Amino acid sequence: MAFEEARDKFFKRVSIAPALGFVPIAVHFRLFDCLRKIGKPATAQDIYAAHSERDGGKTNLLQLTDDTLLMMGAIGFLDILSNGMYQANDVTDFLVAAPSSQHGAVHFTSEILLASAFLMKQLVDTDFIYPFQECQTPLQYAYKCMGSTYAQEHAYSIMHKTGRLDSFNTFMDGKFGNEENMVTRLNNIGYDLNSLITDSVDSKQSTVLVDIGGGRGKRLLELKDAFPQLGADDLVLQEYNSEIGEVSGVTQMSWNFKDEGQEQPVKGALIYFLSCILHNLSDVEVVKLLKKVRGAMSSRSRILIQEPEKTTANATVHGAMIVLYGGRERTSVEWQNLAAKAGLVVAFEVYPQEGECLVEMRIARA
Numbered sequence: 001m002a003f004e005e006a007r008d009k010f011f012k013r014v015s016i017a018p019a020l021g022f023v024p025i026a027v028h029f030r031l032f033d034c035l036r037k038i039g040k041p042a043t044a045q046d047i048y049a050a051h052s053e054r055d056g057g058k059t060n061l062l063q064l065t066d067d068t069l070l071m072m073g074a075i076g077f078l079d080i081l082s083n084g085m086y087q088a089n090d091v092t093d094f095l096v097a098a099p100s101s102q103h104g105a106v107h108f109t110s111e112i113l114l115a116s117a118f119l120m121k122q123l124v125d126t127d128f129i130y131p132f133q134e135c136q137t138p139l140q141y142a143y144k145c146m147g148s149t150y151a152q153e154h155a156y157s158i159m160h161k162t163g164r165l166d167s168f169n170t171f172m173d174g175k176f177g178n179e180e181n182m183v184t185r186l187n188n189i190g191y192d193l194n195s196l197i198t199d200s201v202d203s204k205q206s207t208v209l210v211d212i213g214g215g216r217g218k219r220l221l222e223l224k225d226a227f228p229q230l231g232a233d234d235l236v237l238q239e240y241n242s243e244i245g246e247v248s249g250v251t252q253m254s255w256n257f258k259d260e261g262q263e264q265p266v267k268g269a270l271i272y273f274l275s276c277i278l279h280n281l282s283d284v285e286v287v288k289l290l291k292k293v294r295g296a297m298s299s300r301s302r303i304l305i306q307e308p309e310k311t312t313a314n315a316t317v318h319g320a321m322i323v324l325y326g327g328r329e330r331t332s333v334e335w336q337n338l339a340a341k342a343g344l345v346v347a348f349e350v351y352p353q354e355g356e357c358l359v360e361m362r363i364a365r366a
């Protein structure tokens with residue numbers, strides 16, 4: 001029996017990829033939302049009709065709807081009843097309650113599936129050159145094998161050119177519905193943000209926090225809510241993506257840290273914040289960015305890094321960073337090594353059992 005159970009568990013794991021490929025279809029046609037709105041067991045016809053009424057049916061896609069619902073049931077995103085009916089379950093409810101999760105699901109089952117499929121081929125064809133470097137990952141290799149012009153493009157550039165970068169930003173705003181309030185979380189894990197901000201405001205420092213790659217400014221707005229005395233000059237949102245629109249109450253600034261000729265323009269800020277940025281970068285690129293920020297820091301400045309730790313629980317995210325960006329999640333030892341290469345030291349670090357780690361870096365003393 002143990003052998004048969006192991007065989008069944010193994011088969012379910014290795015055969016899941018085709019079902020995951022149907023996830024973007026379910027999201028595109030809002031099948032989870034339609035099933036949840038129906039509020040009771042429903043047939044594929046019922047769900048297809050609800051979608052057509054909501055978004056306007058184009059052609060007869062009933063068979064595609066039925067096959068997609070079957071795949072979603074197979075991976076547990078909804079329940080399949082014995083009479084061929086479909087029913088929302090707790091995962092369906094979560095997907096509807098946290099829209100960012102559906103956007104994230106699209107990205108995790110499109111580019112990442114494609115890149116993963118070409119992982120072994122790239123390794124074999126390059127005699128196992130590893131780790132991957134930026135724009136030389138299995139994602140670019142997949143497009144190269146297909147003869148696509150995207151073969152030389154960064155993953156974010158591909159998202160932009162395919163009209164999906166705004167969707168990615170929506171995902172990052174919520175991170176599968178698990179995006180905690182930054183201020184509350186930092187205080188809860190033992191980082192004394194309150195004293196730090198209060199002392200800075202009292203000493204009238206011009207810039208309190210620079211959010212590098214901060215998307216739509218969610219964390220800055222949370223900081224502003226917690227410390228209403230902070231003005232727009234205190235809070236700087238740096239983004240290269242012009243699609244985020246205007247964010248009130250902060251200073252917006254375009255900065256592409258990938259540009260070799262662009263140094264960090266904000267000098268002497270109290271905090272340079274990097275949330276889920278460095279795990280998108282190879283070690284070589286991380287050191288380049290840290291050095292750019294270090295060049296703008298004063299003796300009182302610090303870099304705050306917030307992202308997943310490299311653990312068993314985060315292994316799949318670690319793999320996604322590798323195949324998509326040439327990046328990775330990191331351990332305490334890895335952070336300390338990267339800091340040293342950039343002329344920095346780790347001054348504070350905490351790795352909670354749940355949620356993202358927090359690492360503070362300061363300028364190393366001579």
